[in-house]
């Protein structure tokens with residue numbers, strides 16, 4: 001699919017992987033809605049990109065908020081690409097604590113709400129908007145990229161909530177591709193390893209030192225522009241559909 005002259009939407013577009021994706025889609029010729037909760041960073045990015053990007057304060061867990069972001073993207077042009085790259089807080093707790101008490105259910109539910117339900121809320125609404133467009137010559141109407149994690153496959157200790165949410169995103173991918181095949185919408189899931197982003201709340205040197213050494217090769221964290229490069233490739237290749245693609249330097253998480 002050719003994205004030049006079309007519109008795109010990126011949830012978490014003011015974050016690490018999101019910002020790199022917004023910048024790449026703009027470089028590829030798209031006009032992009034930065035759909036994020038972070039107003040200051042989102043507006044600064046939009047300003048930096050001029051007419052090519054618009055910030056829309058968006059909460060992916062809220063139905064109307066997502067509807068508004070999609071409406072704004074549709075004003076920029078034909079909405080052909082949606083990338084789900086938001087992140088939120090996670091529990092980082094074992095199922096039982098040292099005293100044997102179980103993790104509060106609300107912590108699990110919060111993670112599922114943001115990472116899995118938020119992804120689905122965007123997917124279902126964006127699919128409806130894309131389905132209403134005329135198909136391109138190829139028959140394609142659009143592409144939805146969801147972001148899982150390698151923790152969907154090798155969840156570490158204390159990641160029950162996050163792994164379950166990301167496993168849900170992986171499971172959703174093929175069903176969504178099958179459901180939406182009739183309207184020419186592809187759904188592809190990216191499962192990143194460890195990418196240097198603000199989510200780590202560490203300076204770049206410390207982050208690479210801490211996280212990079214467990215990556216076989218290249219022996220460093222991923223760069224957000226490497227994730228964005230994969231998104232751009234997925235846009236251009238119509239035959240990739242219903243798949244989850246790991247991008248992780250051959251990293252496989254151990255228990256800790």
Ligand SMILES: NC(=O)c1ccc[n+]([C@@H]2O[C@H](COP(=O)([O-])OP(=O)(O)OC[C@H]3O[C@@H](n4cnc5c(N)ncnc54)[C@H](O)[C@@H]3O)[C@@H](O)[C@H]2O)c1
Pocket residue numbers: 011012013014015016017018035036037038058059060061084085086087088114118147148149150191192193194195196197198199
């Ligand atoms: N960075 C990594 O190593 C890594 C690895 C695997 C998977 N991922 C996944 O990639 C995605 C992006 O991660 P990141 O590292 O870029 O995170 P990040 O923290 O850098 O950015 C996340 C962005 O999401 C926004 N956000 C939070 N709640 C939101 C909501 N309810 N609605 C809309 N936006 C919201 C934040 O404001 C922030 O700008 C996440 O799904 C994360 O799980 C990241």
